Amino acid sequence: MAESASRLALPQVTICAVDTRTPGAALAGMQRSMAQIDFGDAILFTAPDRLDDVHDPRVRVLPAPGVDSVATYSAFMLQGLAPHVATSHVLITQWDGFVIHPEAWEPAFLDTDYLGAPWIWCDRDIAVGNGGFSLRSKRLLDALLDPAFVPSNPEDLAICHRNRDLLVQRHGIRFGDFALGERFSYEPRRPSQPTFGVHGFFNFGDFMDDAELAVFVRDLPDAMMRGVDARNLARNLLRLKRPQVAGQIVGRRWALGMRDWKTLRLATHWGWTRLAHAFSL
Missing domain, CATH: 3.90.550.10 (Spore Coat Polysaccharide Biosynthesis Protein SpsA; Chain A)
Incomplete structure (x- = not known):
């Protein structure tokens, strides 16, 4: 910075x-x-x-x-x-x-x-x-x-x-x-x-653009990526109509073998938001 x-x-x-x-x-x-x-x-x-x-x-x-x-x-x-x-x-x-x-x-x-x-x-x-x-x-x-x-x-x-x-x-x-x-x-x-x-990591979308936030998500240790704060960050990003980094979070959680219902719901939410975002362009 x-x-x-x-x-x-x-x-x-x-x-x-x-x-x-x-x-x-x-x-x-x-x-x-x-x-x-x-x-x-x-x-x-x-x-x-x-x-x-x-x-x-x-x-x-x-x-x-x-x-x-x-x-x-x-x-x-x-x-x-x-x-x-x-x-x-x-x-x-x-x-x-x-x-x-x-x-x-x-x-x-x-x-x-x-x-x-x-x-x-x-x-x-x-x-x-x-x-x-x-x-x-x-x-x-x-x-x-x-x-x-x-x-x-x-x-x-x-x-x-x-x-x-x-x-x-x-x-x-x-x-x-x-x-x-x-x-x-x-x-x-x-x-x-x-x-x-x-x-709170879940607030980072309020003041970081996608490029900076993507670096944070990429470098975040697996233990933190499994946590509720990472999930809530993805939810906040989807609320802000920013599916790119939200998808990065979903992808990392999926790669870590997370198949709990909250992660599945998050993945579904991401899919619909990404689709709606694509149609709005």
Whole structure:
């Protein structure tokens, strides 16, 4: 991605990802966020035997021993980050969560200790939010080390729901409100305006053209191609009348031997959409 001449400076923010399975994809996501933003620091944690798999002089690559599952990832995110972050805030990213509109940054984001895309399945007062692309303060990271804090999986729910009262009442932690979260990022709920970031592979069709998206789909590991996010991306692309990359996803899932009813239904949907698209040309 070409870098813009007009860059956002966030010296008080560390960009950070933790990925022991696909560190190259995590680094690519960080680089996408860093294309138009100067962060105060950049850290990628990965498995000790994969430290040499990723290279970027702007990024510190550090070992995350023992992080080999969703549960151990949550444990590390909750109580392993604090010693490594020297800035006032850390922007947590994942391979499928990154900055898409740096111009949508607001200084008010830094007035919170936790900010993420709102969840749609709970009350608005406690809906913020998703941890896959989230802004967290160093004050929060330190508060998570309180012996009274009860770690659990997933880590974003442990922070925003299960230990919320402890964090707010004992440590004065400030969670972003629903409106601010909607301007910061989105995940399942489609935004009404450009947001600073996004999380979720299924949303990539919103801001990537077919050529760029085809590269992502081509390089996606088989395990992720089997997942629900890849299926939902294909569904979204068909909704947008973009059958080419949707067909690429269907083809890869078919080649992986997937014959479940949802994949079969997706293949049928793709066939009809492709046919209708051909007749409309």
